[in-house]
Amino acid sequence: MAGGQLKPLATGLLLLNFCMYVIVAAIGGWAINHAIDHGFIIGPELRLPAHFSPIYFSMGNAATGFSVLFAVVAGVVGSASAMAGYRHIQLWDADSLPSASSVAIVAWTLTLLAMGLAFKEMERGLRNSRLKTMEAFLIILSATQFVYILAINRASTISRRTW
Incomplete structure (x- = not known):
């Protein structure tokens, strides 16, 4: 019985995480698009600037490029995780x-x-409001995804004991 009581919690967290992961991926995609459109433009002489970085983001600092790239990857994998989690919540058995x-x-x-x-990136400063939003979502997601993992695994542990 207790495993069934965790199902609504897992469902709510799954929906919340899916929406937040999609938003993180969308903001990260915007940042990558902005960086491509407003990045370094190399003229015909092909001289790179003195401190050229292939991951250059004009709207942030030196850590922005890495942060955005990993946020996009986390957003895509997190969205796929929510799809697998949806299937598990539908079946709610040990096989899924x-x-x-x-x-x-x-x-x-x-x-x-x-x-x-x-x-x-926060430590280095100089970032815009969209990047701050993405950072806040990542912090919240790190907690809610962990609670979601605990909820689905705890429910399966309780279910196994009742058999």
């Missing part, structure tokens, strides 16, 4: 748990990596 749990853990670790890079 390993795939949902493993991809959720991978998404969580990528989110933690992106969050760490976002902390470095």
